[in-house]
Amino acid sequence: NAGVTQTPKFQVLKTGQSMTLQCAQDMNHNSMYWYRQDPGMGLRLIYYSASEGTTDKGEVPNGYNVSRLNKREFSLRLESAAPSQTSVYFCASSEHGGLAEAFFGQGTRLTVV
Amino acid sequence: EDQVTQSPEALRLQEGESSSLNCSYTVSGLRGLFWYRQDPGKGPEFLFTLYSAGEEKEKERLKATLTKKESFLHITAPKPEDSATYLCAVGNAGGTSYGKLTFGQGTILTVHP
Numbered sequence: 222n223a224g225v226t227q228t229p230k231f232q233v234l235k236t237g238q239s240m241t242l243q244c245a246q247d248m249n250h251n252s253m254y255w256y257r258q259d260p261g262m263g264l265r266l267i268y269y270s271a272s273e274g275t276t277d278k279g280e281v282p283n284g285y286n287v288s289r290l291n292k293r294e295f296s297l298r299l300e301s302a303a304p305s306q307t308s309v310y311f312c313a314s315s316e317h318g319g320l321a322e323a324f325f326g327q328g329t330r331l332t333v334v
Numbered sequence: 335e336d337q338v339t340q341s342p343e344a345l346r347l348q349e350g351e352s353s354s355l356n357c358s359y360t361v362s363g364l365r366g367l368f369w370y371r372q373d374p375g376k377g378p379e380f381l382f383t384l385y386s387a388g389e390e391k392e393k394e395r396l397k398a399t400l401t402k403k404e405s406f407l408h409i410t411a412p413k414p415e416d417s418a419t420y421l422c423a424v425g426n427a428g429g430t431s432y433g434k435l436t437f438g439q440g441t442i443l444t445v446h447p
Contacts, residue, residue: 263340263437264421264437266435269435271433272433311377313377315435319425319427320366322380323368323423324380325379328375
């Protein structure tokens, strides 16, 4: 049982480049999330999808876009990367958002130079 | 806007020295309050869910409690392997924030032998 799978695990981008972080879950969960984690700042919510077909902004959505491709997959896109987006990104899923526990992927460490 | 504040930011304990971590929250409609443990380089791992004031949950040396404004994670006779970052999160049940999951900044716990 793979759980939540994120790709890639590591990435280095140049300022202005674009990329998409992929996330897939095999638990038939309804809700999915994207967070970024910076030192001393915990997990900050970028976007979330409470159910298939819906997406909503979190605390720090600027510079990002998301797509809930289907129930399994939730991707995060950086259209024009900036050094301020250097961070560790986590994807998570939950059977019922905010009610049941969330399961996390292993993270993507992104460096923008 | 949902807010979660954890204290202290860092806590150093001697092995066997019991203590508590605090999580204060503001949320328009609480679905659940969650505690997670995070080890360096890994994604958060679920510990507990609490749903209503007065509720308590226990697991080995950890005990989580909930009031209407805060939650405590009590650590009894900690061991070095309890060293980790402990994260608190609240799930939102209200209106446009339905399914939102907001984290605090975490408490870094170090237990010395």
